[in-house]
């Protein structure tokens with residue numbers, strides 16, 4: 001039986017245009033999902049759009065369209081990027097899907113029935129012109145007068161539905177103790193734990209000051225807070241709150257998620273509120289919430305106000321110049337997985353492309369296939385086991401790297417996994433330099449040795465290619481075709497066993513990564 005694996009991205013706000021952040025998170029999930037499929041696992045990969053809330057309502061109003069029209073348009077834009085970057089999500093959920101909406105209502109109803117959601121009263125300083133509450137400190141700072149309208153703030157009360165988060169304090173702390181890997185990387189887990197220990201308050205989960213949302217069951221003037229609506233997408237996409245549905249029948253086995261990938265700014269919702277909601281619903285917790293850090297751009301934080309987000313147009317331009325797979329490689333190996341931010345700079349992109357892809361992987365594959373063309377009539381030679389002057393136990397060495405690559409991918413350490421494949425390629429490069437088959441080939445008596453050397457090179461590259469396929473599916477497909485390697489068998493481990501490359505296979509010369517001129521300063 002294949003392993004069930006479930007990976008999710010955040011669902012993206014439709015009041016924003018897609019940018020590098022969205023492409024990044026979805027791409028790293030895609031690399032992982034493809035790798036697990038290549039291992040033979042049964043993967044469900046979810047992404048989608050978060051479409052309710054006051055901001056969407058306001059942006060739509062400003063544009064003179066309905067919230068749903070705005071959501072339709074921008075959600076389509078997000079779906080378009082899935083194709084543009086060849087992202088293989090199994091479902092694209094929209095929070096305006098009726099199956100999501102009805103399930104959110106039944107989930108909230110369950111929480112009301114269990115007493116985890118209750119109607120409570122909130123009292124605070126209200127700016128009627130802005131329809132906004134101020135905290136006591138902020139109200140004091142503005143002398144209890146609205147800085148916008150100049151009118152006094154009013155003491156107002158509001159009824160809201162609350163989630164009894166405070167009741168989960170102990171269980172959440174215990175969860176972090178007994179299951180430390182639930183939030184990664186570790187620095188993020190410590191951050192959450194520190195804040196958790198300051199104590200939890202119940203959280204309002206409904207709003208009455210706007211309409212664009214899912215109604216609280218039986219209390220239509222209240223709409224469910226957009227974050228609660230959004231978090232539930234991870235289980236409504238599997239039909240978990242609709243056991244009669246076809247979604248449930250086909251998908252319920254994927255819960256709990258293996259890994260839920262998010263950016264660090266939405267950690268609290270995912271590391272505290274989300275597990276507490278699941279506990280309240282008596283559902284199992286995800287294996288891991290992985291909060292990556294941020295891309296910054298040429299050393300600067302990216303923000304809407306700075307207008308310096310790396311947008312789709314720029315990413316498209318990178319793809320045109322360097323190829324889609326090179327962008328995927330850069331995102332996966334140089335990106336902000338882990339606890340530190342990463343800089344997206346043109347010079348570093350170019351450097352990574354040239355060093356790793358042109359000079360290492362591309363060069364090694366083209367050198368090996370060119371020599372097989374020249375010395376072996378383009379047919380994979382036989383390794384007759386000759387001593388060739390450089391002592392590498394290839395079977396053992398590649399098996400070790402395959403394990404590192406698979407284990408690191410399992411742990412969501414993409415750079416280390418890809419690094420293991422590249423270690424194989426670098427070893428081949430060094431092996432060619434040490435054994436000098438191009439010199440030996442001048443001696444007709446050394447033909448067998450040349451063949452042995454070149455078999456080992458081609459076979460090692462083939463194994464590295466299998467490990468790199470989830471990162472660079474298109475380039476590796478080109479190599480598979482040129483070298484007649486056939487399609488992947490969804491059994492990565494046995495495909496990577498040394499010696500699977502059959503002598504006699506026709507090996508054509510490949511140019512995988514063309515050299516690109518350095519960008520101008």
Ligand code: ME8
Pocket residue numbers: 009010011012013014016020021022024025050230231261262263264265266293294295296302
């Ligand atoms: O927060 N670097 O949606 P959103 C890397 N709808 N990744 C980045 C990034 C950056 N500079 N900026 C954004 C929301 N991201 C909610 C989520 S989930 C139940 C609801 C990525 O459109 C990162 O994954 O603002 C971040 O968490 C996500 O985009 C935020 O997308």
